[in-house]
Amino acid sequence: MNIPSAKKRFTSCFFFFFLLFLSSFVHGQLDYRFYDNSCPNLTRIVRYVVWSAISNDTRMAASLLRLHFHDCFVDGCEGSVLLDDTSTMTGEKTAFPNKNSVRGFEVIDAIKANVEKYCPGTVSCTDILALAAREAVYMVGGPYWPVYLGRRDGLTAKQNSANTQLPSPFEPLQNITAKFTSKGLDVKDVVVLSGGHTIGFAQCFTFKPRLFNFDGAGNPDPTLDATFLTNLRTLCPNQDGSDTKLAPLDANSINRFDNFYYKNLVNNTGLLMSDQALMGDDTTASMVYYYSKQPYLFYKDFSASMVKMGNIGVLTGNDGEIRKNCRVRNSYNY
Structure with missing residues (x-):
C-alpha cells in the first residue's frame, strides 16, 4: 500500500482546512467535532480497521467508497444499504445494482464492534461508513476531507429505491445527471x-x-x-x-x-x-x-463533492436511531 508523499500530505491538509472553513456555513445539522467528547478515539478506531482491511484486500478501498456512495444516493445517507433483508422487508442489498456487487459490509461490522466496546450506543453506522470511505481513499493516495458527523441511522430500506435511484453504467449521461441533480448535486459533481x-x-x-x-x-x-x-x-x-x-x-x-x-x-x-x-x-x-x-x-474538488454527497438526506436529532448492529434495526418490529 502506497503512502502519500510529504507534498501530498501538505496539500491534503491545506484542502482539509479550506473545506472545513467553507463548509462550516452550510452544514449546520452536522458537526465535524460531534464525537469529540462522547467517542474521542473514533477516527483512530475506524482508521485501524480500514487499514487492516485494505492490507488484506486492496480492492476494499474502492468497495468502501462505493458503499458510501450507494448509501447516500438511495434516500439519503442513513445507513439503509447496510440493513439485511427480513421477513417483512426487502432491502437494498438484493437490488440489481448491489446484488453480488457491493462489498465491505464485514469491514463496517468490525468497526462497529470495536466502537461499541469503547463508546456503546453512541456512533451511528452511517457516520462509521462515511469515515471509512474517507480513510480508505486517503490510504490509497487520495485526498483527506472533513467528515461532518452526527448522522443517525434510518429505520428501513427499500429494494425498489435502490433500483430506481442509483445511476447505472448503462444509462445515458443525461439520465445520470438528472439523478445527481435530484440529490442536490450538479454536473460538476457528476464529473x-x-x-x-x-x-x-x-x-x-x-x-x-x-x-x-x-x-x-x-x-x-x-x-x-x-x-x-x-x-x-x-x-x-x-x-x-x-x-x-x-x-x-x-x-x-x-x-x-x-x-x-x-x-x-x-x-x-x-x-x-x-x-x-x-x-x-x-x-x-x-x-x-x-x-x-x-x-x-x-x-x-473531489473532497468538496464528497462533503456535499455526505450531507444528502441525513437524519439528525431525534430522527432514526443509533443501531447497535449495523445490519438490523434495534427493534425487529418492521
Missing part, C-alpha cells in the same frame, strides 16, 4: 465523483455490450481505442461464464487514487460507457481535460 473510478473494478457484463454489440448490429463502440478493445475482448470473451470476471476501472494505476481516470477518458480508454460518455458532452469534456492535467485541483 468529479466519477473520478472515484480511478480505483476499483467492474464486472465484464457492465461493459461487454461496448465490445461486441454496441449498435445492435454486432459492432463495437467506435469510441474505444483499438488496442484497449482487443485487450478487453481477451479478458471478457463473448461467451457464457465471463460476465462476472473483473476488469480494473483504471488499468494504469489499479490500486492508486489519482487522476489517471481522466487521462484514460481523453485517450478513449474509459472502461464503462457511462464514464466515456463524459467526453461526448462539451461541458463535461472540458472538465475531464482540466482534471487530466490538474491532479491536485481534482483532489480539492
Whole structure:
C-alpha cells in the first residue's frame, strides 16, 4: 500500500482546512467535532480497521467508497444499504445494482464492534461508513476531507429505491445527471465523483455490450481505442461464464487514487460507457481535460463533492436511531 508523499500530505491538509472553513456555513445539522467528547478515539478506531482491511484486500478501498456512495444516493445517507433483508422487508442489498456487487459490509461490522466496546450506543453506522470511505481513499493516495458527523441511522430500506435511484453504467449521461441533480448535486459533481473510478473494478457484463454489440448490429463502440478493445475482448470473451470476471476501472494505476481516470477518458480508454460518455458532452469534456492535467485541483474538488454527497438526506436529532448492529434495526418490529 502506497503512502502519500510529504507534498501530498501538505496539500491534503491545506484542502482539509479550506473545506472545513467553507463548509462550516452550510452544514449546520452536522458537526465535524460531534464525537469529540462522547467517542474521542473514533477516527483512530475506524482508521485501524480500514487499514487492516485494505492490507488484506486492496480492492476494499474502492468497495468502501462505493458503499458510501450507494448509501447516500438511495434516500439519503442513513445507513439503509447496510440493513439485511427480513421477513417483512426487502432491502437494498438484493437490488440489481448491489446484488453480488457491493462489498465491505464485514469491514463496517468490525468497526462497529470495536466502537461499541469503547463508546456503546453512541456512533451511528452511517457516520462509521462515511469515515471509512474517507480513510480508505486517503490510504490509497487520495485526498483527506472533513467528515461532518452526527448522522443517525434510518429505520428501513427499500429494494425498489435502490433500483430506481442509483445511476447505472448503462444509462445515458443525461439520465445520470438528472439523478445527481435530484440529490442536490450538479454536473460538476457528476464529473468529479466519477473520478472515484480511478480505483476499483467492474464486472465484464457492465461493459461487454461496448465490445461486441454496441449498435445492435454486432459492432463495437467506435469510441474505444483499438488496442484497449482487443485487450478487453481477451479478458471478457463473448461467451457464457465471463460476465462476472473483473476488469480494473483504471488499468494504469489499479490500486492508486489519482487522476489517471481522466487521462484514460481523453485517450478513449474509459472502461464503462457511462464514464466515456463524459467526453461526448462539451461541458463535461472540458472538465475531464482540466482534471487530466490538474491532479491536485481534482483532489480539492473531489473532497468538496464528497462533503456535499455526505450531507444528502441525513437524519439528525431525534430522527432514526443509533443501531447497535449495523445490519438490523434495534427493534425487529418492521
